[in-house]
Amino acid sequence: xxxxRRTPRAPRGRSTVHCRKILRTISGYLDNDLPKSACxxxxxHLGVCFKCERVVRSLKRTINLCKRADVARLTASDKTRLRKxxxxxxxxx
Amino acid sequence: xxxxxRDGASADGKSVAAFDRLYRDHVDRMYRFAQRLCGSPEDAKxxxxxxxxxxxxxxxxxxxxxxxxxxxxxIAAHACQRMRRKRKGEPDYKLSLDALIPxxxxxxxxxxxxxxxxxxxxxxxKELRRSLLAAVHKLPKKYRMVLVLRDMEGLSAREVGAVMGxxxxxxxxxxxxxxxxxxxxxxxxxxxxxxxxxVLSGD
Numbered sequence: 001x002x003x004x005r006r007t008p009r010a011p012r013g014r015s016t017v018h019c020r021k022i023l024r025t026i027s028g029y030l031d032n033d034l035p036k037s038a039c040x041x042x043x044x045h046l047g048v049c050f051k052c053e054r055v056v057r058s059l060k061r062t063i064n065l066c067k068r069a070d071v072a073r074l075t076a077s078d079k080t081r082l083r084k085x086x087x088x089x090x091x092x093x
Numbered sequence: 094x095x096x097x098x099r100d101g102a103s104a105d106g107k108s109v110a111a112f113d114r115l116y117r118d119h120v121d122r123m124y125r126f127a128q129r130l131c132g133s134p135e136d137a138k139x140x141x142x143x144x145x146x147x148x149x150x151x152x153x154x155x156x157x158x159x160x161x162x163x164x165x166x167x168i169a170a171h172a173c174q175r176m177r178r179k180r181k182g183e184p185d186y187k188l189s190l191d192a193l194i195p196x197x198x199x200x201x202x203x204x205x206x207x208x209x210x211x212x213x214x215x216x217x218x219k220e221l222r223r224s225l226l227a228a229v230h231k232l233p234k235k236y237r238m239v240l241v242l243r244d245m246e247g248l249s250a251r252e253v254g255a256v257m258g259x260x261x262x263x264x265x266x267x268x269x270x271x272x273x274x275x276x277x278x279x280x281x282x283x284x285x286x287x288x289x290x291x292v293l294s295g296d
Contacts, residue, residue, distance in 0.1 A: 014105070018247065020191075020194055023194045024190060024194065024269075026152060026269075027268060027269035027272055028265065028269075030264075031250075033250075033265065037133065046165065051195075055195050055276075058276055058279075058280065059272055059273070059276050062225075062272055062275050062276040063244055063272060065221065065222070065225050065279075066225065066229075066240065066244035066245050066275070067244060067245070067247070069222050069225050069226065069245060070125075070222075071125055071128040071129060071131075071226070072128070072134065073121060073124070073125075074121065074124045074138075074141075078138065079120055081118070082138060082141060082142055082145075083113075083116055083120075084141055085142060086112075086145050086146050087109065087112075088114075089142075089146050090146065090149050091152075093150075
């Protein structure tokens, strides 16, 4: 009788040891910092592991959000005031 | 004649002109960095002031071995550490990678929208951005600095290492932990079953 090898699945709500190993290196994967063989292994895993795929997707979104998160700018009057304060501190030295 | 300062800096016309160029070209970038690092506009202004004051004093020592902006980031990073030391109650934590790696489903409830935003999406993005900055500010400082420099300011891992005096490997390790922490904060406890605060306290 032919036996079929099954891919081990994570118990409901739990990650396998393999998942944790993948997730430890996932920033390197997203930054294209890993060797080709490691990237291929991760891609293969993400193709079959929905949980890891979701984590990677949300981590990628976090990074994109960081890249696009702008903050308020200094006003022209603040720039002038700061410059004046710096130069006045220099002359007090 | 102007009296030279203790450390060699003096407010002569030539130095002021050089300082003005430096200030004009880099003050916006440094303020943006300071705000992301400090969280509050007032603290950010203090940091910018400290940074440019220190840059003025050390202008003559700048040899051009790094870019001017990397040199200023380094000065700002040191100034930030000095300012923090003066304050009480800012403990530093080590983030455990094991605690940050999800053991159950986790996703961010809100999508990062594209460029073409409706007013509703714009509002949602504004909220998300506010949550992000709050999450970044909760990071222990050594992780926050790496995340801000690498993912927000866009420096390479090598440049971040030069600014912070770390190896590239250490930068990448801290960056991964910082990203996972922020992801966890943005995901919320309903999605992950744990909060970043719980990770910090070891629960």
